[in-house]
Amino acid sequence: MTTPMVHASQVRKSFGPLEVLRGIDLDVAPGEVVVVLGPSGSGKSTFLRCVNHLESIDGGSIHVAGELIGHRVHGRTVHHLRPSRITAQRRHIGMVFQQFNLFPHLTVLGNIIEAPVGVAGAAKADALRHARELLDRVGLAEKADAYPKQLSGGQQQRVAIARALAMRPKLMLFDEPTSALDPELVGEVLQTMKKLAEDGLTMVVVTHEIGFAREVADRVVFMDGGVIVEQGPPAEVLDNPRTERTKAFLNQVR
Amino acid sequence: MLHDSPPIEGTEIDVAGARKVRHPWRWVASVVLLVLLAQLVHMLVTNENFEWGVVASYLNAQIIGQGLLMTLELTVIAMFIGILGGVLVAIGRLSENPLLRAVCSGYVWFFRGTPLLVQLVFWYNMSALMPQLSIGIPFGPAFAQFETNSVITPMTAAILGLGLNEIAYMAEIVRGGLITVDGGQQEAAAALGMGRGRTLRRIVLPQAMRFIVPPTGSQVINMAKATSLVSVIALADLLYTVQSVYNRTFQTIPLLLVACIWYLVITSVLYIGQSFIERHYAKGSTRAAPQGFLAFALLRRRKPVRSE
Ligand SMILES: Nc1ncnc2c1ncn2[C@@H]1O[C@H](COP(=O)(O)OP(=O)(O)O)[C@@H](O)[C@H]1O
Ligand SMILES: [Mg+2]
Numbered sequence: 001m002t003t004p005m006v007h008a009s010q011v012r013k014s015f016g017p018l019e020v021l022r023g024i025d026l027d028v029a030p031g032e033v034v035v036v037l038g039p040s041g042s043g044k045s046t047f048l049r050c051v052n053h054l055e056s057i058d059g060g061s062i063h064v065a066g067e068l069i070g071h072r073v074h075g076r077t078v079h080h081l082r083p084s085r086i087t088a089q090r091r092h093i094g095m096v097f098q099q100f101n102l103f104p105h106l107t108v109l110g111n112i113i114e115a116p117v118g119v120a121g122a123a124k125a126d127a128l129r130h131a132r133e134l135l136d137r138v139g140l141a142e143k144a145d146a147y148p149k150q151l152s153g154g155q156q157q158r159v160a161i162a163r164a165l166a167m168r169p170k171l172m173l174f175d176e177p178t179s180a181l182d183p184e185l186v187g188e189v190l191q192t193m194k195k196l197a198e199d200g201l202t203m204v205v206v207t208h209e210i211g212f213a214r215e216v217a218d219r220v221v222f223m224d225g226g227v228i229v230e231q232g233p234p235a236e237v238l239d240n241p242r243t244e245r246t247k248a249f250l251n252q253v254r
Numbered sequence: 255m256l257h258d259s260p261p262i263e264g265t266e267i268d269v270a271g272a273r274k275v276r277h278p279w280r281w282v283a284s285v286v287l288l289v290l291l292a293q294l295v296h297m298l299v300t301n302e303n304f305e306w307g308v309v310a311s312y313l314n315a316q317i318i319g320q321g322l323l324m325t326l327e328l329t330v331i332a333m334f335i336g337i338l339g340g341v342l343v344a345i346g347r348l349s350e351n352p353l354l355r356a357v358c359s360g361y362v363w364f365f366r367g368t369p370l371l372v373q374l375v376f377w378y379n380m381s382a383l384m385p386q387l388s389i390g391i392p393f394g395p396a397f398a399q400f401e402t403n404s405v406i407t408p409m410t411a412a413i414l415g416l417g418l419n420e421i422a423y424m425a426e427i428v429r430g431g432l433i434t435v436d437g438g439q440q441e442a443a444a445a446l447g448m449g450r451g452r453t454l455r456r457i458v459l460p461q462a463m464r465f466i467v468p469p470t471g472s473q474v475i476n477m478a479k480a481t482s483l484v485s486v487i488a489l490a491d492l493l494y495t496v497q498s499v500y501n502r503t504f505q506t507i508p509l510l511l512v513a514c515i516w517y518l519v520i521t522s523v524l525y526i527g528q529s530f531i532e533r534h535y536a537k538g539s540t541r542a543a544p545q546g547f548l549a550f551a552l553l554r555r556r557k558p559v560r561s562e
Binding site: 052054083084087088089090091093094095097099101102103104105114115118119120160163164167 | 436438439441442443444445446447448449450452456457460461
């Protein structure tokens with residue numbers, strides 16, 4: 001048995017009195033594509049943000065590629081990691097946001113090479129070569145010198161994907177990557193993500209795009225109220241949901 | 255009906271050559287202003303108390319030049335301290351450490367809440383409060399001791415007074431700039447594995463600059479004029495120098511005019527520089543942003559955008 005890429009065990013998280021994650025168990029195998037569905041406010045974003053420790057968790061544990069995230073075990077006690085160690089852990093985990101969050105003062109190339117050169121210690125020439133390869137891969141080779149504001153939303157999101165890939169992540173997290181896009185631009189981003197999935201990248205994708213889930217996902221996870229209600233192969237969960245909550249949700253988004 | 259004149263039958267309307275709207279009050283106002291201006295010029299020329307000959311002879315006198323240099327030097331040093339310290343205090347006010355936040359807020363509260371003139375005189379009279387200064391272990395033995403009066407010269411008092419005061423104002427400007435940057439930027443940087451310091455330097459500050467640079471330009475112009483306050487602690491800046499001359503020669507008005515002319519020269523040069531910088535930072539926010547020479551010179555890393 002190989003080490004799972006993500007191993008989340010009884011993850012709990014509260015914001016003040018509001019318990020947002022109430023014991024999430026989820027394993028993601030290397031190369032697997034998991035699509036997370038669920039109504040707004042069910043804790044999908046929060047869970048993704050816990051995986052790369054943008055949010056700390058209050059209980060349970062998360063391992064990525066066998067490494068405990070945000071903490072270390074010393075003898076029988078668990079310690080919080082210092083910020084610089086947490087920062088280092090994030091370098092292996094790519095994340096794509098709903099609002100793209102490109103750096104507006106840097107060109108497309110500048111956005112992509114910022115972290116590889118600045119924190120991963122890549123030589124600038126190598127980083128630039130890799131960046132151009134990635135831009136080619138997301139179909140934006142000719143936009144290398146543009147600034148984010150000069151691009152459409154779909155193009156910006158594809159640059160954001162290239163930027164995350166530039167750190168050669170073992171795992172990619174997508175938080176509703178197409179929700180901020182005009183409908184006609186959704187397809188190009190999903191197409192890009194599909195290619196990544198075919199290339200064997202491990203992906204956890206929060207989305208409302210049922211078509212994408214059906215076509216690309218190895219597994220669909222349905223979350224509601226801070227717990228995983230149901231999971232399984234897309235055909236099973238999407239076509240024969242076992243719980244009423246899943247049925248109700250699917251009826252709404254379709 | 256939207257119009258009150260009947261349509262002209264059988265012809266197409268052409269608005270070319272339409273009569274202009276008349277503005278009689280503009281003419282009245284212009285005439286009044288011209289009369290007032292003529293009076294002013296007449297007074298400047300005919301009133302012999304201005305002593306323009308004296309003004310001309312002192313305008314580039316060596317002693318005035320020395321005062322001018324002191325004014326420029328103080329402006330540069332105080333602004334340097336103000337900007338550097340302002341960034342630090344601003345970061346402190348946004349820190350997660352509540353004590354640091356409180357101390358930095360208290361600093362801004364105190365230095366913005368008391369007059370600069372009072373602060374200058376206060377630093378100048380430090381020796382009355384603490385006759386001796388020492389460096390050593392807090393509440394423990396001292397390694398070195400100085401007479402306060404030997405350390406706090408008029409020059410150091412002026413630099414402390416102007417610089418520490420400026421820190422408070424710059425801190426507010428920098429903080430205002432930093433909080434305009436969307437939180438998503440820091441998240442994206444964190445997700446890429448960038449640390450806090452690096453994120454601030456490479457991601458947040460460059461974006462905040464658009465909101466920091468224009469008011470900083472105003473601060474420099476204000477500082478150039480505020481340095482004249484140091485004349486009260488006998489530091490030989492531009493104002494103190496002309497005062498010392500007219501105390502001897504009693505040519506008060508012409509010498510004050512000399513000072514005014516030089517202050518106007520300094521602030522005009524600064525103003526021109528500021529408008530260049532403002533134009534540059536306004537450009538960064540538009541979709542099609544061609545990079546001018548200044549942009550290229552200021553932000554070397556940016557390459558001009560090639561539009562296809
Ligand atoms: N930083 C935060 N502080 C307080 N409450 C939050 C925070 N982030 C999320 N929440 C709350 O947690 C719940 C789950 O949010 P989220 O994970 O964004 O849901 P989803 O992504 O499934 O829509 C929501 O009720 C939301 O208001
Ligand atoms: Mg969400």
